[in-house]
Amino acid sequence: MMWIAIRMLTGDRVKFIGLVFGVAFSTLLITQQLTIFVNLLLRGAAAVHEVSSVDIWVMDPAGRTTDVTLPMPSTDLQRVRGVPGVDWAVPMIRSGANVRTPEGALEPVTVVGLDDATLLGLPTAVMLGQRESLREPDAVFIDGVGARKLFGSDAAAMNVRLELNDQRAIIRGLVDAEPTFTSGVLLYTRYSNALNFVPGTRNRLSFVLVRAGDGEDVAVVARRIETETGLRARTSAQFAQDGIDYIIDNTGIPINFGITVALGVIVGIVIVGLTFSLFIRDNIKQFGALKAIGVTNATIRQMVVAQSALVALIGYGLGLILAITLIELGATYSDAFKGFYTPYQIPLIAAGTVVVMILITGFLALRQVLKTEPAEVFR
Known part of the structure; x- marks a missing residue:
């Protein structure tokens, strides 16, 4: 049947x-x-997942996500380093800027300033160039999506000289970065260079990236940082979820x-x-x-x-x-x-x-x- x-x-x-x-x-x-x-x-949550070796993100109390935050004084880095349970802490700048290409086109970019000593936060997949090239004067790395957006191909972006907020920047490498929600062009550079590239406000430290000591409970260390510094401290998992929740709540x-x-x-x-x-x-x-x-x-x-x-x-x-x-x-x-x-x-x-x-x-x-x-x- x-x-x-x-x-x-x-x-x-x-x-x-x-x-x-x-x-x-x-x-x-x-x-x-x-x-x-x-x-x-x-x-x-892409920007948080990009820095997988970090346990805690510390920011201004008004900070919400990696793209929605308020710069802090540079002295907050030392304050965080002095909290018990913190193994090490490094600074990060994540700020918007405008770049002018050799053709004269003006494009918005996100400048990511990495710790000079460790380059923590640079994507591990370097497609063109050498990781150590970022230590050269005025050197920046660009993400693959941004390179194709500005120059049409990956190879065309290499060694291009840019005008970044009236400062010279030279593209010395290309990385495979995970796209963020805004899908803007990402420029990675050393923290000391980023201070020159981003607008000259009094406070420019976006985040303090923290690694908890061995045997320490990450959530407990985060609460300890908040108590002793008055800053907002979120574990990587919490901060990644904050980015997702922000999209749900505000779009x-x-x-x-x-x-x-x-x-x-x-x-x-x-x-x-x-x-x-x-x-x-x-x-x-x-x-x-x-x-x-x-x-x-x-x-x-x-x-x-x-x-x-x-x-x-x-x-x-x-x-x-x-x-x-x-x-x-x-x-x-x-x-x-x-x-x-x-x-x-x-x-x-x-x-x-x-x-x-x-x-x-x-x-x-x-x-x-x-x-x-x-x-x-x-x-």
């Missing part, structure tokens, strides 16, 4: 394709939009993506529901004939379930393949999607949504079949 049910379903190719398209479209929309949404949120991204996903589910239910209803209506005589020869309602239910399962399996598979393919193509050929990937939870969510959608439409179609009387076939 299951074979008869499948033949009934595939016999009308137009309706069968319509059912598969409805499920595939919903799967594609849900998977793609959720993937973009999750990766955009993760970019809020319309969650609402917009939520609406898109909801529309995908609604459109899928409507398409599959209407097409399934038309399929049942066109085959009502066949179901009546089956009842007339003694097929029970339990068998009829199994037939409808088999039809629904086949549609769900094929539609879900096609939609998932298309969604992942589009994401992979975007990550390969566009810097806007650099680093995007599909977490395993998203296909599971899409699968659960498809199951619910098929259950709803299958239940409505099944009611129509069960109400059919065997005598219908003789009328």
Whole structure:
């Protein structure tokens, strides 16, 4: 009987394709939009994840994220170093600036000033140049996305002289940095150089990066820093979550993506529901004939379930393949999607949504079949 049910379903190719398209479209929309949404949120924590060897980020009490903070006096570095439980602490500047290229174009950039001695915070993947080249006078490293944005290719950015806030800067290397939410051009340089590159305000220290001593509880050390200095101290995990929460709380991204996903589910239910209803209506005589020869309602239910399962399996598979393919193509050929990937939870969510959608439409179609009387076939 299951074979008869499948033949009934595939016999009308137009309706069968319509059912598969409805499920595939919903799967594609849900998977793609959720993937973009999750990766955009993760970019809020990209700058924190870039410095994996740091336990605690210390900032002004008004600081929220790596891009939303208030500069501190340079003396705060020594104050943090004097807190019990701190193994070492280094400064970091993260500030906006304007750069003028040799062609005269003016572009906004983010200057990241790293500790002169350790260069802590420089991405480990140096694609062009040598890490030690950053110690040269006026040397800066640029991220790959920024290099392609300003100069068209990675190699074209090497050894280019820039005008950075009326100061000379020379690109001596290119790094593979994880894109941030703002996706701006990143210029890495030594802390002493960054003091000349960023606008000359009285306070320019953005963060103090802290490593807790061996055997110390990181959360306890962070609270100790806050108590003794009055500054805001967050563990790396907490500060990464702060960046994600800031995007959720201060942008319309969650609402917009939520609406898109909801529309995908609604459109899928409507398409599959209407097409399934038309399929049942066109085959009502066949179901009546089956009842007339003694097929029970339990068998009829199994037939409808088999039809629904086949549609769900094929539609879900096609939609998932298309969604992942589009994401992979975007990550390969566009810097806007650099680093995007599909977490395993998203296909599971899409699968659960498809199951619910098929259950709803299958239940409505099944009611129509069960109400059919065997005598219908003789009328």
